[in-house]
Amino acid sequence: MNEIEFVKKDDQFKVYIDKDDGRDYNENEPVLVTKPINKRKVLIKIDLFVLSFVCLQYWINYVDRVGFTNAYVSGMKEDLNMEGNDITIVGVCFTVGYVIGMLPNNLILLVVSPRIWLSFCTFAWGVLTLSMYKVTSYKQCCAIRFFQAIFESCTFSGTHLILGMWYKEKELPIRTAIFTSSGLVGSIFSGFIQTGIHDSLNGAHGLEGWRWLFIIDFCITIPIALYGLVFFPGIPDHNSISGRFSMTKYIFNQEELDYARRRLPKRDESTSLDWSVIPRVLGRWHWWLFSFVWILGGENISFSSNSLFALWLLDQNYSLSQKNNYPSGIYAVGILSTMAAAAYLSYIKRAKHWHVALVIATLLCVVAIMIRANPLNAAIMFTAQYLAGVAYAGQAVFFTWANIICHNDLQERAIVLASMNMFSGAVNAWWSILFYSATTVPHFRKGCYALIATSVASGIVSIVIRKLQIKELNERQELPFVNPNDAIAEEYEGEDITDSLDDHSLDNTC
Numbered sequence: 001m002n003e004i005e006f007v008k009k010d011d012q013f014k015v016y017i018d019k020d021d022g023r024d025y026n027e028n029e030p031v032l033v034t035k036p037i038n039k040r041k042v043l044i045k046i047d048l049f050v051l052s053f054v055c056l057q058y059w060i061n062y063v064d065r066v067g068f069t070n071a072y073v074s075g076m077k078e079d080l081n082m083e084g085n086d087i088t089i090v091g092v093c094f095t096v097g098y099v100i101g102m103l104p105n106n107l108i109l110l111v112v113s114p115r116i117w118l119s120f121c122t123f124a125w126g127v128l129t130l131s132m133y134k135v136t137s138y139k140q141c142c143a144i145r146f147f148q149a150i151f152e153s154c155t156f157s158g159t160h161l162i163l164g165m166w167y168k169e170k171e172l173p174i175r176t177a178i179f180t181s182s183g184l185v186g187s188i189f190s191g192f193i194q195t196g197i198h199d200s201l202n203g204a205h206g207l208e209g210w211r212w213l214f215i216i217d218f219c220i221t222i223p224i225a226l227y228g229l230v231f232f233p234g235i236p237d238h239n240s241i242s243g244r245f246s247m248t249k250y251i252f253n254q255e256e257l258d259y260a261r262r263r264l265p266k267r268d269e270s271t272s273l274d275w276s277v278i279p280r281v282l283g284r285w286h287w288w289l290f291s292f293v294w295i296l297g298g299e300n301i302s303f304s305s306n307s308l309f310a311l312w313l314l315d316q317n318y319s320l321s322q323k324n325n326y327p328s329g330i331y332a333v334g335i336l337s338t339m340a341a342a343a344y345l346s347y348i349k350r351a352k353h354w355h356v357a358l359v360i361a362t363l364l365c366v367v368a369i370m371i372r373a374n375p376l377n378a379a380i381m382f383t384a385q386y387l388a389g390v391a392y393a394g395q396a397v398f399f400t401w402a403n404i405i406c407h408n409d410l411q412e413r414a415i416v417l418a419s420m421n422m423f424s425g426a427v428n429a430w431w432s433i434l435f436y437s438a439t440t441v442p443h444f445r446k447g448c449y450a451l452i453a454t455s456v457a458s459g460i461v462s463i464v465i466r467k468l469q470i471k472e473l474n475e476r477q478e479l480p481f482v483n484p485n486d487a488i489a490e491e492y493e494g495e496d497i498t499d500s501l502d503d504h505s506l507d508n509t510c
Contacts, residue, residue, distance in 0.1 A: 053224075066186065071210035074209060092429050095429040101150035114162055115246060121151040126222050129221060184335045195321045195324045233252060234248075286412065291423045300361075300455055333388075360397075
């Protein structure tokens with residue numbers, strides 16, 4: 001087929017097309033040729049300015065978050081006279097703030113520009129991170145970490161919501177994996193930066209090395225907040241190119257933003273954020289089962305995220321650099337397994353999310369059995385702790401899965417994604433004390449049994465979700481609703497029709 005040109009004149013859309021395709025089109029009207037949209041270039045822009053910011057934000061989120069544990073094993077414990085379960089209690093305060101802020105943050109993103117809100121939250125937790133260098137008691141740590149968590153809670157589920165507005169189903173796993181891996185990279189970075197700071201700045205200007213960690217984390221966080229304010233486009237709507245300080249209008253033109261929105265499957269845009277969202281969400285299985293499966297998945301991760309390995313190394317009298325650096329291997333395994341799972345879902349034709357869920361569940365059962373068998377054997381503990389890092393792959397798998405299944409209803413998707421993380425955090429607030437407290441070191445007896453239970457249960461629930469997904473796909477009808485913003489003149493203007501005519505029929509869009 002010859003190249004096809006889309007045109008617009010006097011508010012009426014006209015096309016020229018090769019007659020050989022068997023379609024009838026009007027070729028006799030005067031026309032004005034417009035420049036076709038470069039689809040590959042648009043996707044590259046989305047990666048450069050959407051994915052880059054959310055990854056930087058999540059990276060520094062974890063640098064700040066894991067930095068507290070690194071500070072604890074690098075002198076904070078002794079300087080603040082922390083003992084027993086004090087660090088666990090600080091972690092619970094953080095979790096409570098995280099849970100409280102989760103759902104409100106996701107709903108705010110539906111009414112406030114994500115560019116503004118995410119940048120503000122990043123700035124706010126950066127300032128709170130700075131304040132940590134002045135603490136003199138663990139109670140002050142509890143208060144600061146609580147408010148820090150409220151702002152940090154915008155990041156994870158909020159980003160999954162935003163990624164679902166930019167990327168297609170086959171594009172999501174890799175992008176989601178890159179995003180979640182950026183947090184794990186932050187965890188690795190935090191350990192090495194603490195070691196470097198302690199070696200070079202400990203005692204400088206009368207400050208201990210662990211206090212310098214919070215100062216430097218702040219200095220890294222603020223530029224990322226400013227980057228988001230200037231370059232992050234938020235979501236692909238008609239307001240994205242406006243806004244003070246925003247460079248979006250120089251990065252995307254309006255036609256590219258329209259195309260970025262149109263290239264995704266249609267969703268029911270007649271829904272709105274009002275009281276009707278409650279029966280919509282509660283009346284479907286999505287909210288119930290995805291919340292439950294990520295409660296289980298989150299507790300699978302909690303075996304690693306509660307810094308049990310760092311506490312074990314502390315109990316076994318490893319050196320400062322070893323205590324900071326050895327746990328990085330867990331996050332490295334998390335990155336590799338996350339990317340492997342994403343590649344499997346993106347490039348293997350028959351790949352399904354529940355396949356990966358079952359693999360994760362099986363490996364974590366092995367981890368629990370190994371540690372329970374001989375927790376004082378260094379070779380066994382190192383192997384098991386590193387293998388436990390595969391649990392982090394569940395972040396990309398389950399949140400991508402929820403994004404795809406709930407795509408049709410934006411408000412439901414925002415609530416489901418937030419609820420998954422929110423309920424997981426709510427359970428983890430007491431789960432950590434009950435099963436993974438600092439006093440369980442070095443045997444982790446209760447934690448091993450808990451890990452077996454959550455792993456097996458997560459595998460079973462994943463199979464149930466898949467069966468319900470198949471049933472829903474068989475029953476789903478094509479949406480009759482057409483967004484008036486996507487009228488035919490906008491639907492095709494500036495776009496290469498060779499792809500568009502395969503995806504849309506003129507009868508369906510008029």
